[in-house]
Amino acid sequence: MTDMTAPANEAFGLSRSVRRAEDPRLLTGGGAYVDDTAPLGALHAVVLRSSVAHAQITVDASQAHEADGVALVLTGADVEAADIVNHLSTTVAENRDGSRAADPKRPLLAVGRVRFVGEAIAFVVADTIERARDAAEMIEVDYEELDVKLDVAGGGAVVHEEAPDNIVYDYGKGDEEATEAALASAHRVVELTVDDNRIICASLEPRGVWAQMEEGRLHVCVNGQGVWGPKGTLATALKMKKSDVRVTNPDVGGGFGMKAMSYPEMILTAYAARTLDTPVRWMADRSESMLSDNAGRDLVCHAKLGFDADNRLIAYRMDNVANMGAYNSGYAQHIQSELFSKVMPGCYDVQACFMTSKGIFTNTTQVDAYRGAGRPEAIYVLERAMDFAARELGVDRFELRRKCFIQPDQFPYESAMGETYDVGDFPRVLNRAMAEADVAGFEARRADSAAQGKLRGLGLCYYIESILGNPSESAEIEFTDDGRVTLYVGTQSNGQGHETVYKQFLSEDLGIPPDMIDVVQGDSDRIATGGGTGGSRSVTTQGTANKAASAKVIEKFAPFVADLLEVDTAEFDGTAFRADGSNRVVTVLEAAAEARAAGKTELLKTRETTTLPGRSYPNGAHLCEVEIDPDTGHLAVVKYTVVDDFGNLMNPMLAEGQVHGGVVQGIGQAVSEHVVYDETGQLLTASFMDYGMPRAVQVPMIAFYSEPVPSTANVLGMKGCGEAGTVGAMAAVGNAALDALWDRGLRRVDMPFTPSRVWAMLQQDAGAIAAE
The missing domain is CATH 3.30.365.10 (Aldehyde oxidase/xanthine dehydrogenase, molybdopterin binding domain)
Known part of the structure; x- marks a missing residue:
C-alpha cells in the first residue's frame, strides 16, 4: 500500500500523442517476423508458378522427386489424390435476379489448366532453399496455350465454364425506378466515366508461413491479419478438428487487406509439415508476391448525377464493371458491390440512388481488398463527378458541396443505401480545411506557377468512410x-x-x-x-x-x-x-x-x-495542389492538407501517422502505380524496376488537422482512421489534375498521372494514353 501521490500515468493516458512503445x-x-521465427532446421518450400496466362497443362515431376535433398513434391494431381480439400473458400454475392453469383473453385495447385501468370502449379520441399529451387526447375510443364481474356467486357475467351460469358456477378442496390424518374425530371444531368487503375499491394514484408507438428497438434505461423480465419480454413482444408490447430501471427510488416484472406501456400505448407512430421517454411520473394498476391482496385465507373434548378443533387446512379482476375478471392465479389454501396451516396442528402456492379473474370491475378476495400472506389467516382458537375453547372465546387451536404441537424441520417450515419458536421470540417489550405490564396499561387511555365491545379475531395x-x-x-x-x-x-x-x-x-x-x-x-x-x-x-x-x-x-x-x-x-x-x-x-x-x-x-450497436463514419476534407510541366507531362503534388473528423482521438500522433500513410498510398495510385499486362497476359510490372511505388520526393509535407464530432456508436466516441487517408486522396489528386488541365480543353483525365500519360493528354492523344 502507498501514500496518496500524483497519478503515475499523467502523461500517458488517452488522447495524448504518446510515442510508440513498439x-x-x-x-x-x-x-520477430514470420521468417525470423521459423524453427531451426525447418525444410524450405518453393512454388513453381505458371509462365503462361491461359493454357491446358500436363505436368511431369518425376525428376524433381529424385533430386538431392528433396523431401516432398506436390502437383495438382497429388493434392487431388490426398485427403484434403483442394480449393480455397470464398464468399459469394447475390445477383440482381436473386440467384447466386458464379463460384468456380480455385485449386491449391492447378489441375489440368492454368488461368493466370503466377498460378501455383507445384510445391517442392527440400532441405535448402537452393535445392528446392533446383528441383522446381526440373519439373516439366507442357503448355497448350488458349486464348487470353484481358478486357472487362462480357464474352471473349471463357475463363471458367461456370461463367460462360465471364460475368461473375451482376449486383444492384437502391431504388432504380425512383432514381430513373428523378433523373428524368432533373433540371440538369451530368455524366462522367472514370477508370480506377489496378495496383499491387506491395507490403513491406512479403507473404510467408511456417508450420510444424507439436504434440499431435498442428501449429501454423502466418503473417496475416488475424488467426481465427486461417484456423478455420486449415481445419476445413486438412479435415482436422479446430482444437487440433493452432495459428499464430508474429510481427507483421504491413497487410492493407491483402493479407486478410488465405492463400494456397499456407495450406500446402501445413499439409507438408503434417505429412513429413517436420517443420516446413515458405517465404515469397518480391516478384513472386507481385505475381500472386491479391491485387487491388481495377474497375471502370460511370456516374450520372441529377440536379434541380437550384443545383441541389436529387438523383445519383452509378454503374461499375470490376475486374475479378482469374478466380474469386476470399471477399472479392463484395468489394465493388456491397462494400462500395456503404458509402455510395457520400456525404450528400440524396435519396434517389441506385447502383449496379458487374464482376468479370479475366486471365490476370485475382483482385480483392486493398486499403479501404470498395469505399475509396465509391468516393473516387462520386467526388470526381461532383467536381466535374460544378464545372459543367458553372458553380463553385465548394459551394456545390455545401448546398448538397447532409446538414448537422439531419443526424442520425438514413442514407439511400440503408446506412445510418450517426453524427457529422460536414460544413464545419470543410470550412476548416479551406482555411488551413489557404484556398483564398490559391489563385496567386496558380499565377506564380504560370509565370514559371507550370500548370497548377487545386483538388478537393470530401469523403465519408464506413467502418467494417x-x-x-x-x-x-x-x-x-x-x-x-x-x-x-x-x-x-x-x-x-x-x-x-x-x-x-x-x-x-x-x-x-x-x-x-x-x-x-x-x-x-x-x-x-x-x-x-x-x-x-x-x-x-x-x-x-x-x-x-x-x-x-x-x-x-x-x-x-x-x-x-x-x-x-x-x-x-x-x-x-x-x-x-x-x-x-x-x-x-x-x-x-x-x-x-x-x-x-x-x-x-x-x-x-x-x-458495437452500429458503425462509425469518419469523414473529412482533402485539399491537394499539383503542378504540371506541360513540356514533359510531369505532375508533382506540391501541397496537401487534410482535416478529418475521427471523433475522439486516442493518440493524435498515431492517427496522423495513419493518415499520412493512407494519403501516400492514394497519391501512389494516382501518380505512379499502375499494373500493366501485355496482350498475352504477361505481367510487365513485376518488380520495383517497373512498378512505380511512391517515393519521398513525390510527396509534400501533409498537413493534418482534427475537427472531431464524437461518434455515438461506441462509448469512447471514436471513429476508425486506418483507411481514411486513402479514401480521400485519389479524388483529391484527380480533381487537382483536372483543375490544372481544364483550360487546356481536357474534360476526362484518369489515373495514373504518369508523365507519359499526362503528356499524351495534353496532346489529346487517346491512342498514346491507352497504349501506356
Missing part, C-alpha cells in the same frame, strides 16, 4: 505472478501501433504504469476469439472491449479492497482505490498482489466481450 524493438532489429468488420470483440486482463499485467486482444497489428494505444487504454482506465503492461495478440491458443484487423475496426471494437474489461476489473476488486481497508465501500478514482475515513490507497497492481496472496485467483483474470 518502435525501440522494431527499429533496432528486435522484430465484426462489431464484436473481446479483451482479457490477467494479473500475472511477476506483478505485471497482460492484455489479450482479438485484433492483429500490421504496423498500426496497437500495442501503444492498448497500453494507453489500460493506463488510463486502471492507473497501471505502461511499462508494466504486456499486450498479447495473434495466438489462437492464448486468445479464445477475435475478429482480427481489417476495415479500420481495431480501435473502436477493441477499445470498447478493453474499456468494458477494465470496468469489470474495478467492479470485481472493489469489495475485496473494501475488506482490506476495513470499510464498507472503496471507490476507484482512475489511479487507485480510496475510501472515506482512510488515508491509505490501494493501486490495482497492489490489489492484485493482495488477491494472489489471499488465494483469490478468480480476481486475477477478467474477460469481457462487447458488440
Whole structure:
C-alpha cells in the first residue's frame, strides 16, 4: 500500500500523442517476423508458378522427386489424390435476379489448366532453399496455350465454364425506378466515366508461413491479419478438428487487406509439415508476391448525377464493371458491390440512388481488398463527378458541396443505401480545411506557377468512410505472478501501433504504469476469439472491449479492497482505490498482489466481450495542389492538407501517422502505380524496376488537422482512421489534375498521372494514353 501521490500515468493516458512503445524493438532489429521465427532446421518450400496466362497443362515431376535433398513434391494431381480439400473458400454475392453469383473453385495447385501468370502449379520441399529451387526447375510443364481474356467486357475467351460469358456477378442496390424518374425530371444531368487503375499491394514484408507438428497438434505461423480465419480454413482444408490447430501471427510488416484472406501456400505448407512430421517454411520473394498476391482496385465507373434548378443533387446512379482476375478471392465479389454501396451516396442528402456492379473474370491475378476495400472506389467516382458537375453547372465546387451536404441537424441520417450515419458536421470540417489550405490564396499561387511555365491545379475531395468488420470483440486482463499485467486482444497489428494505444487504454482506465503492461495478440491458443484487423475496426471494437474489461476489473476488486481497508465501500478514482475515513490507497497492481496472496485467483483474470450497436463514419476534407510541366507531362503534388473528423482521438500522433500513410498510398495510385499486362497476359510490372511505388520526393509535407464530432456508436466516441487517408486522396489528386488541365480543353483525365500519360493528354492523344 502507498501514500496518496500524483497519478503515475499523467502523461500517458488517452488522447495524448504518446510515442510508440513498439518502435525501440522494431527499429533496432528486435522484430520477430514470420521468417525470423521459423524453427531451426525447418525444410524450405518453393512454388513453381505458371509462365503462361491461359493454357491446358500436363505436368511431369518425376525428376524433381529424385533430386538431392528433396523431401516432398506436390502437383495438382497429388493434392487431388490426398485427403484434403483442394480449393480455397470464398464468399459469394447475390445477383440482381436473386440467384447466386458464379463460384468456380480455385485449386491449391492447378489441375489440368492454368488461368493466370503466377498460378501455383507445384510445391517442392527440400532441405535448402537452393535445392528446392533446383528441383522446381526440373519439373516439366507442357503448355497448350488458349486464348487470353484481358478486357472487362462480357464474352471473349471463357475463363471458367461456370461463367460462360465471364460475368461473375451482376449486383444492384437502391431504388432504380425512383432514381430513373428523378433523373428524368432533373433540371440538369451530368455524366462522367472514370477508370480506377489496378495496383499491387506491395507490403513491406512479403507473404510467408511456417508450420510444424507439436504434440499431435498442428501449429501454423502466418503473417496475416488475424488467426481465427486461417484456423478455420486449415481445419476445413486438412479435415482436422479446430482444437487440433493452432495459428499464430508474429510481427507483421504491413497487410492493407491483402493479407486478410488465405492463400494456397499456407495450406500446402501445413499439409507438408503434417505429412513429413517436420517443420516446413515458405517465404515469397518480391516478384513472386507481385505475381500472386491479391491485387487491388481495377474497375471502370460511370456516374450520372441529377440536379434541380437550384443545383441541389436529387438523383445519383452509378454503374461499375470490376475486374475479378482469374478466380474469386476470399471477399472479392463484395468489394465493388456491397462494400462500395456503404458509402455510395457520400456525404450528400440524396435519396434517389441506385447502383449496379458487374464482376468479370479475366486471365490476370485475382483482385480483392486493398486499403479501404470498395469505399475509396465509391468516393473516387462520386467526388470526381461532383467536381466535374460544378464545372459543367458553372458553380463553385465548394459551394456545390455545401448546398448538397447532409446538414448537422439531419443526424442520425438514413442514407439511400440503408446506412445510418450517426453524427457529422460536414460544413464545419470543410470550412476548416479551406482555411488551413489557404484556398483564398490559391489563385496567386496558380499565377506564380504560370509565370514559371507550370500548370497548377487545386483538388478537393470530401469523403465519408464506413467502418467494417465484426462489431464484436473481446479483451482479457490477467494479473500475472511477476506483478505485471497482460492484455489479450482479438485484433492483429500490421504496423498500426496497437500495442501503444492498448497500453494507453489500460493506463488510463486502471492507473497501471505502461511499462508494466504486456499486450498479447495473434495466438489462437492464448486468445479464445477475435475478429482480427481489417476495415479500420481495431480501435473502436477493441477499445470498447478493453474499456468494458477494465470496468469489470474495478467492479470485481472493489469489495475485496473494501475488506482490506476495513470499510464498507472503496471507490476507484482512475489511479487507485480510496475510501472515506482512510488515508491509505490501494493501486490495482497492489490489489492484485493482495488477491494472489489471499488465494483469490478468480480476481486475477477478467474477460469481457462487447458488440458495437452500429458503425462509425469518419469523414473529412482533402485539399491537394499539383503542378504540371506541360513540356514533359510531369505532375508533382506540391501541397496537401487534410482535416478529418475521427471523433475522439486516442493518440493524435498515431492517427496522423495513419493518415499520412493512407494519403501516400492514394497519391501512389494516382501518380505512379499502375499494373500493366501485355496482350498475352504477361505481367510487365513485376518488380520495383517497373512498378512505380511512391517515393519521398513525390510527396509534400501533409498537413493534418482534427475537427472531431464524437461518434455515438461506441462509448469512447471514436471513429476508425486506418483507411481514411486513402479514401480521400485519389479524388483529391484527380480533381487537382483536372483543375490544372481544364483550360487546356481536357474534360476526362484518369489515373495514373504518369508523365507519359499526362503528356499524351495534353496532346489529346487517346491512342498514346491507352497504349501506356
